[in-house]
Amino acid sequence: MRDDDLEAFLAHQQDPEAARMAAMPSRDRDAFLAHWARIRADPSNILRTVVADGAVAGNVVSWKVVSGEQEGRRLVGYWIGREHWGRGVATAALGRFLDLLPDRPVHVYVAVANAGSVRVLRKCGFHPLGLPVTGADGIEEALYVLD
Numbered sequence: 001m002r003d004d005d006l007e008a009f010l011a012h013q014q015d016p017e018a019a020r021m022a023a024m025p026s027r028d029r030d031a032f033l034a035h036w037a038r039i040r041a042d043p044s045n046i047l048r049t050v051v052a053d054g055a056v057a058g059n060v061v062s063w064k065v066v067s068g069e070q071e072g073r074r075l076v077g078y079w080i081g082r083e084h085w086g087r088g089v090a091t092a093a094l095g096r097f098l099d100l101l102p103d104r105p106v107h108v109y110v111a112v113a114n115a116g117s118v119r120v121l122r123k124c125g126f127h128p129l130g131l132p133v134t135g136a137d138g139i140e141e142a143l144y145v146l147d
């Protein structure tokens with residue numbers, strides 16, 4: 001990824017429809033830039049820009065859980081801008097990202113209501129691990145794994 005990509009990522013995560021789908025509250029500009037500065041400073045994170053038709057279409061990122069019961073577990077997240085939805089971009093991007101990521105297993109948390117994301121995971125070979133859990137925020141979330 002390049003510094004310039006951040007403007008597109010910011011717009012994508014501030015899209016209310018996308019935030020609702022992902023069940024992730026949008027960050028304001030300052031909080032968003034501070035978050036990305038933090039994750040870019042950690043060399044164990046893997047951060048890639050998704051490019052579609054020459055435009056910044058989104059990102060795929062991976063990080064390691066650093067403490068607690070899940071310490072050492074590698075997680076993946078992805079976010080595609082709405083103007084690129086429904087054309088196989090997320091499936092292709094996650095598939096290519098997994099090709100360059102040596103770690104297995106890989107885990108992804110997903111809101112059960114996020115049908116598009118669940119479908120992307122299934123198409124990339126993930127399966128659910130355990131039963132979904134409803135958090136304090138009332139959102140039902142499932143853990144998917146690629147072995």
Ligand SMILES: CC(C)(COP(=O)(O)OP(=O)(O)OC[C@H]1O[C@@H](n2cnc3c(N)ncnc32)[C@H](O)[C@@H]1OP(=O)(O)O)[C@@H](O)C(=O)NCCC(=O)NCCS
Nearest residue numbers: 018022078079080085086087088089090091115116117119
């Ligand atoms: C979820 C998201 C990644 C899907 O991206 P995308 O590029 O549109 O996905 P794809 O085009 O690769 O679609 C893959 C499959 O999901 C299906 N799909 C996509 N969006 C869908 C939706 N909203 N509802 C139901 N199915 C959907 C597609 O039809 C396709 O299935 P098919 O091949 O059987 O037809 C994208 O909408 C997004 O980034 N949303 C906001 C952030 C987010 O939710 N991130 C994931 C957090 S876990």
